[in-house]
Amino acid sequence: MQRVRVSSHQAPVHKLGDSQMTLSPKFRFAAIQSSLSDPSLELELSRRGEPLIPGLPDDIALNCLLRLPVDSHAVCRAVCKRWYLLLGSKEWFFTWRKELGFHDPWLFVFAFHKCTGKIQWQVLDLTHFSWHTIPAMPCKDKVCPHGFRCVSIPHEGALFVCGGVISDVDCPLNLVLKYEMTKNRWTVMKKMITARSFFASGVIEGMIYVAGGNNTDLFELNSAEVLDPDKGIWRPIANMGTSMASYDAAVINGKLLVTEGWFWPFYFVPRGQIYDPKTDNWESMAAGLREGWTGSSIVIYGHLFVVTEHERTKLKVYDMDTDSWETVEGPPLPEQICKPFSVNCCDCKIYVVGRNLHVAVGHIFRLNPGSTLEKKWSFAVQWQVVDAPEAFSDLTPSSAQWQSPFN
Template identity: 35%
Template sequence: MSFSSMSKQQVLDAGEAAGEEAVEMIPGLPEEVAEKCLLHLPFLYHRLFRTVSSTWNRFLTDAPAKPLLLPAGTAGAGTVAAAASVSFSLPFLFAFAFDPLSRRLQCQALDPFSRRWLLLPPVPGGAAAGSFAVVGLPTRGEIYVIGGVEDGDNSKEVRSVAVYSAARNGWEQAPAMRTPRGYMAAGEVGGRVVVAGEDGEAEVFDPEERRWSPAAARHGAAVARYDAAAAGGRLYVTEGWAWPFERAPRGAVYDAAADAWVEMARGMREGWTGSCAVAGGRMYIVAEYGEWRLKRYVEARDEWRMVAGGGVPPEVRRPHVVAGEVGELAGGRRRIYVVGAGLDVAVGTVAGGEEEVVEWEVVKGPAEFAGLAPCNAQVLYA
C-alpha cells in the first residue's frame, strides 16, 4: 500500500488534465520508491522542496482531499480523516519544555528516523508553567495551546488559543474559548478538542467549523486536575493519587456521543498512579513510584495490569511527560514515548495481546537541552 494519499500516477494525470507536460516525480525511479523518498523529507523542509518543480509541489500540497493514510500494517490503515490537512503519515514527537532560567516555553520536534531534534517557531504568548492545556490532533497535524494565565499575573485567566500547523510549520491564533480558563483538562475526542474546567463547565472546539460550543457541565464536587487522557470517544479526568490516601481520589468521564459526564470507574481512578498515554487505542500509565513501570487499563476487569519488561530506563530522569502513537505498528505493536529532563526520550515498544511486554530504547537529548524541563508531549503525523 502506498504511504501517500496521492500516487505518482495521480500527480502525472493531474498535470496532464491541467494541460501541463507530464513530468516524472523523480526521473528513473519507480513511483512507489519516489513516494517513499518524498515521505521521508522532514516536514520543516516541505516548503523548500515544493520549489523543486510543479510536480513536487502538487504532490506535497494539492491532493484533492488530502486524506491521511496510516502506514500499511497499522490498525486502521487507510483513510483516517478525509479532511485532514496533511497527506503524510510519519509520526513526529513534539515536546514542550520550559527553560528554568528564562521561564520561556520552547517546542521541539523529534524525527524518530534520523533522531534529530528540530527547533520550531516560538509559542506565542507568555503562558506560565503548568497553567495551560496542550491538545494534539494527530491526523490533522495540529497542536492547540489553550488558555492559561497571563505571564507575570497568576490570577488572570485567559481565553486565548494558539494552533500550530505542521503543514505550515507556524503558529496562528484560533478562535478564543467562550470562558477564560487557567487550569483545565483537555483532549482530542472524535477529532474535536474538549476542554473541561475545574468548576465543571466544559466546551468543545470543532476545527472544521472553527468555533467553540458549550458541552454538558459536570455536576457534583469539583475534580482537581491531575492527569487527563482521551480514548474511545471519551475524555478521562482524574484527580490523581497520594499515599496514604486522605480520601479516595475522584475522577470523571466525558462521553462525547452522549454529551454527558459519568463518574470514573473505581478501579480506573484508584489505579491511576502516574501519567497516561494512549497508544493503538489502549490506555497506559507510567507509574510515578518504584521503577516507573508501565501499566495498561483493562476495561472489562476495571483494573490496571502491569506490562512485563523493565520500567523507564533510569537515565531518563523526571519530570516525565508521555505520549503515544495513534496507530499500531506492524505485528500489532504499540509505541509510547516518555520525555524526561533535558529532553532525553525513552521509546517504548509494546508487544502482545492480553499479556504484554515492553522494550525500551533511549534517545539522548542534545547537550544544549540539559536545562530544559518538559511539560507536555504530543505525537503528530506530519
C-alpha cells in the same frame, strides 16, 4: 534496553521557518506569508533538462528527496536551484508530501527552559530520530508552561494549544492557537468561552473537549466546552459532577476520562469523572480506576496504560472487567528519563519525554492468553532510549503530542 545516540557531534538544531508574529496584549505571533516558490521557475528548470537527481526520472527523484529529514534541508538547498526551490519552501515541501501520501510520524514536545521559563517547541522526527524546531510561540509575560493544554489531530497535521496562565498575576487565559504543518505557521482561533488553566482536554471524533481547571479567582471549575475545529466555534456542554482541576485525562471508547490524580503524600482519595459526548452526560469514575491512576496515561490496543510516578516508574494497564490495575511485564522506565516527564503514543509505541528531552521509546507487545479458557490479554514492554543533544540539557517537557499527517 537499547540506547540510540542521535548524534555524536551534537549538530545544531535547525528551524523549519521564520516568523513575524503579532497578537495583543499578551502574545505576539507571526502572520507568515505563503512562501511557495514560483512554479513557473520550477517548470522552466525542468524544461531545460535540469534533473532533480542526475540519472533518475523526476518522479523517482522527488520521492527520494521528500524523505530527507527536515534538519538537513538547510544544507541540501545549496546543491542546485531545483533543490533550493523544493526545500526552500516548507509549504511546497509538505504539499508534495501530502500529494504522495507520506505520513512519517513526528513528536512535538512543548518544553521550557528550567531557569528562564522560556517556552519553545522541539520536534523529534520518529523515523530519523533527528530534532528540529517550528516557529516560536513567544509570550511577553512569563507563563506557567504546565497551565496550557495541548492536543493534536494527526490526520490533519494540526496542533492546538489552549488556555494557560500568566505566572506573575495567576491569571488564566482563554487563548486558542493552531499550528498547521503544511503551512508551518500559527494562527489564532476563537477563544474558549471560559478562561482556564490546569484543565482536562481530549479529542473525540475530531472535536476538542476541555473541562474543569482553575478560573480567574483560582477556584476550581466544573464547566466544560467543545470546539469544532472546522467551524472554529466553541459551545458549552454539560457541567462535570464536581469542580476540579485536572491531573491527567484520556480518551477511550469514545469517552473523555478526567482525573485530579494523587498528590504525595496520599492524604486524599482522588476524584474522577467520565464524559460521554453521545449523551452529553458525566458520571463518576470507578473507584479502582481513579485510585490506581498514579501517572501519565496513553491508550494502546484499546487499553488504558499509565507510566507510574511512584511505583518505580513501572508501566501498568487497567482491567475494566475487574476495575483493577496490573503491572506490565518488562523493566521500569529507564533511569535516564528523569521526572517530570510527558507521555504520548503512536501505533503500538509509547514515547516518554523526560527532563533534558531524552526520550524513552516503549514497544508494547500483546501476549497470548495462557490457555484457551483464559480470554484476557496481557502485555509486555521493551524500552530503548533516544539521547537528546546537549543543547537541550536545560529543557523540561510540559507536553508531548504526536503527528502523523496526511494519513
